[in-house]
Amino acid sequence: MTEVAPWHPEFPERRSKLYRVLVRAEITVAAALLVALFALIILQVFTRFVLNSPLIWTEELGRFVFVWFVFVGATFVTAQRRGIVVEIIQARSTGRIISLMEGFAALVGAVVNGLLCYASIELSTGRASQLALPATGIPYPLLYLSAALGFALLTVHSVVNGVIALRYPSQYLERHVEVEAID
Numbered sequence: 001m002t003e004v005a006p007w008h009p010e011f012p013e014r015r016s017k018l019y020r021v022l023v024r025a026e027i028t029v030a031a032a033l034l035v036a037l038f039a040l041i042i043l044q045v046f047t048r049f050v051l052n053s054p055l056i057w058t059e060e061l062g063r064f065v066f067v068w069f070v071f072v073g074a075t076f077v078t079a080q081r082r083g084i085v086v087e088i089i090q091a092r093s094t095g096r097i098i099s100l101m102e103g104f105a106a107l108v109g110a111v112v113n114g115l116l117c118y119a120s121i122e123l124s125t126g127r128a129s130q131l132a133l134p135a136t137g138i139p140y141p142l143l144y145l146s147a148a149l150g151f152a153l154l155t156v157h158s159v160v161n162g163v164i165a166l167r168y169p170s171q172y173l174e175r176h177v178e179v180e181a182i183d
Contacts, residue, residue, distance in 0.1 A: 006168035033069040071150025099169030106162030117151035
């Protein structure tokens with residue numbers, strides 16, 4: 001693989017085979033969940049409007065798959081550093097200051113995601129561990145596991161993004177110069 005600049009979305013993947021495998025697994029799982037969600041919606045529409053006899057479990061299973069898709073999809077977006085960014089202060093700052101701001105934001109993200117992961121685990125092992133979804137019988141802890149896994153992976157990606165931000169401050173100057181050249 002060719003070497004890419006630190007600001008490139010695939011920079012960490014190109015540097016670490018383990019990280020690349022993790023991100024590719026996230027993409028694969030998210031794509032499979034999206035296809036499953038689409039199939040469930042088509043099935044629900046078909047049974048409701050064509051057969052005039054809707055299936056009870058498709059809507060519940062669709063919500064379950066959607067929750068999993070949201071958390072797995074969020075991890076991929078964070079891994080690729082493609083989240084929504086507001087660059088108000090960065091327009092007049094040096095690369096080092098931007099690097100520190102990005103590193104601080106990643107640290108806050110890692111802490112918050114770590115705490116939410118812990119809370120999700122507590123929720124799934126607490127009183128909800130005895131409950132199940134009514135139509136499908138899927139245990140609630142499997143639903144909460146999506147949050148725990150998602151927040152754990154978001155924590156990992158936030159740490160990686162923070163390390164990249166602090167280790168390569170010149171990337172922000174390079175990106176800023178390229179943006180000004182385009183304007």
